[in-house]
Amino acid sequence: MKEFVVSQQVKTEKALTVLKKFLLVNQLPAEDLKLENSLLLTYYNTSDVLVGSGGLEFYGEKALLRSLAVSPEIRSQQHGKQIVKDLLHHARMAGVKEIFLLTETAFFFFQKFGFAEVPREEVPTEIKLSTEFSHVCPSTASVMKLTL
Numbered sequence: 001m002k003e004f005v006v007s008q009q010v011k012t013e014k015a016l017t018v019l020k021k022f023l024l025v026n027q028l029p030a031e032d033l034k035l036e037n038s039l040l041l042t043y044y045n046t047s048d049v050l051v052g053s054g055g056l057e058f059y060g061e062k063a064l065l066r067s068l069a070v071s072p073e074i075r076s077q078q079h080g081k082q083i084v085k086d087l088l089h090h091a092r093m094a095g096v097k098e099i100f101l102l103t104e105t106a107f108f109f110f111q112k113f114g115f116a117e118v119p120r121e122e123v124p125t126e127i128k129l130s131t132e133f134s135h136v137c138p139s140t141a142s143v144m145k146l147t148l
Contacts, residue, residue, distance in 0.1 A: 005051055005079060007086060010040035018042070019067070022050045026069040032131035033067065039090050040067065043083065045074075054083040056091055056099070059126040063091050065101040066132050084113055092148055099148065100127050102141040115144040 010016055016035060019042055023030035033040065033055070043052030051074055055067040065087060070079045091099055100123060103110060107117070120128075120143055127133055 005043040005045050005074075007041050007043050007083075010035065010042055015042065016040070018050060019053055022053060023067055023069055026071070028067060028069055029132065029136040030067070032136055039087075039094075041083065041086060041090075043079065052079050052083055054087050056087055056094075056096075057130060057132070058094060058096070059124070059130070061095060061097040062124055062127060063094075063096045063099045064127055064130055064132060065099050068106070080109065081112075084110075088113070088146075088148070097148055098124075099146045100124075100133075101144050102132060102137040103144065104138070104141045107142050107144070110144050113146065115146045118143055118145045 010019055013035070016033060019040060020030035020033060037058045038055055039058070040055040041053060042050055045051050051071040053067050053069050054065070057064040057066065068080060068083060070083070088099070101110060101115065123133070123143055
């Protein structure tokens with residue numbers, strides 16, 4: 001049975017701290033997350049437990065998708081798919097033309113949305129300078145791009 005979840009935008013430092021803890025538990029980088037120039041979404045179940053997240057860092061008409069996580073107990077219920085759809089919707093509404101991401105484990109998942117692998121040399125400078133790209137993710141992570 002699919003568990004019902006509702007999304008909330010992270011707007012306070014307190015909510016950001018909760019999100020960072022959730023990401024660390026799910027073995028994703030979190031220390032460099034910030035509220036400025038970002039859209040961070042959290043997803044809560046009916047018991048008010050954080051069970052999912054996703055985010056975008058904005059760089060003009062480009063964005064970096066990151067922090068996509070779903071609690072293990074509700075995986076395989078299409079929540080990750082819904083989070084990506086929500087993020088793509090927000091990106092379009094913000095006028096984003098290209099979305100980049102780095103992944104070590106979800107390459108084929110993101111391919112289903114139209115993301116394609118690109119060489120690191122083709123990534124725009126502003127994305128390369130992001131902390132996720134330059135410091136957090138290993139150089140072995142796949143770089144993917146979606147043109148909206």
